Amino acid sequence: MTALTGIVLVTGTDTGVGKTITTAAIAAAATASGVRTAVVKPAQTGIDPSYGEVPDMAVVARLAAPATTVTLAEYPDPLAPTAAARVAGLPPLDMFAIIDQVKSIAAEHELTLVEGAGGLLVPMGLHPGGAVWSLADLAVALSAPAVVVARAGLGTLNHTALTLEAMARRNIAGRVVLGAWPGRPELVHYANLSDLPEELDGLLPEGAGDIEPGVFRRSAPGWLSPTLYGDCDDPRTLAEPDED
Template sequence: MPILVITGTGTEVGKTITTAAVAATALAAGRTVAVLKPAQTGVRSDERGDADEVARLAGPAHTLELARYPDPLAPATAARRASLPPVRPAEIAEAAAKLATEYDLVLVEGAGGLLVRFDEQGGTLADAAQLLDAPVLVVASAGLGTLNATELTTRELSRRNVHLTGIVIGSWPDSPDLAARCNLADLPVVAGAPLLGALPAGVGTLPPANFRTMARSWLAPTLDGTWDASEFTAREAPL
């Protein structure tokens, strides 16, 4: 798995922190890691972006942004408003493929959801994943509404014959409600793919050393962790 594309079912689902956890476990396993952020929006030129946050939490990962736009909008819209060139799927694929010749693992973190537009032709992260023939990890929210958003995302991946590695819950609450507890059983069913982790809410505020030490406990062995879906479900959502 030299390239892993990480998308969310929407915005603010914990995609960047999940990317940092995946990077941290890979680094702890002795692999070199690069993080590609095709389009960073809503951040000034002098501010830290998502890729920088991943490296801060995870450790010595190489980071690369292809474009940065100031407005907190979809990349295509933000590029148009800033009168700057958009990032196209072919450019994303080319950059990721080049990084894969230099690093053991390349994490491509999207913007928002799978079908957020990057250019005026409607190019998306899904198009880039197809060009790369790379697997996709989907980060989902825990609570009410996540089943619909997750199934729509995973159905689109299936329609495109893009491999779905699994689902990670990007922010698991301290006191999960009934919907969140039930979703532990329902998410892998609607996705047709396994749950591969659940990050406790707020872990992005941990000191980096603590984040790196604990990351393995949030992710399944497929992602170099120790998290077990059955044990987690039995503990958090007992029958």
């Protein structure tokens, strides 16, 4: 399959599944392929620099060094963007304004990754009439595919299937990446790997975000399929145990 180009959304089956590191890996692999890449975060929530917390786009910039990283809105509380805006007394995200900004950025790049917040249906903002919109609505409006970052452990089959089903009902093309394959996998991890959808396009090692940036950039293509600018034809082989 040809590598994805244009606008591509990155979502997750849940929060904390490795979405930002996966976004960085795709950006690193694309950049290494000579593709001018942008990474956009519509809403960053819950970052407190006084505790040493780092915004997602700063993580992506450090690890992947894409041509552009942009955060469109920031809210201080660790909540879904709509709730975070409400609690902070700040304007919620307007989907049409986000669309205009993303399209403007995409016009100057070959690949534009748009990293969501949490899962596919997390409330991202409000329309002028008060209706909530989600990353799924943004994908439909942009006619963009989405990469779904999933867990490796218990519960991932249901969460992944629900996310892909919600996408299919909206005609959103989807691919799957495991955001953190454990260093010491157990039976449940291998069983899940066999039962995940065929559209598995990546498998990142646990702790990938802690790798030195230069090593991260060199390693990223080996974690991803050619669809995501990698050189691994079957990411499932990355989970095969080493032979003594």
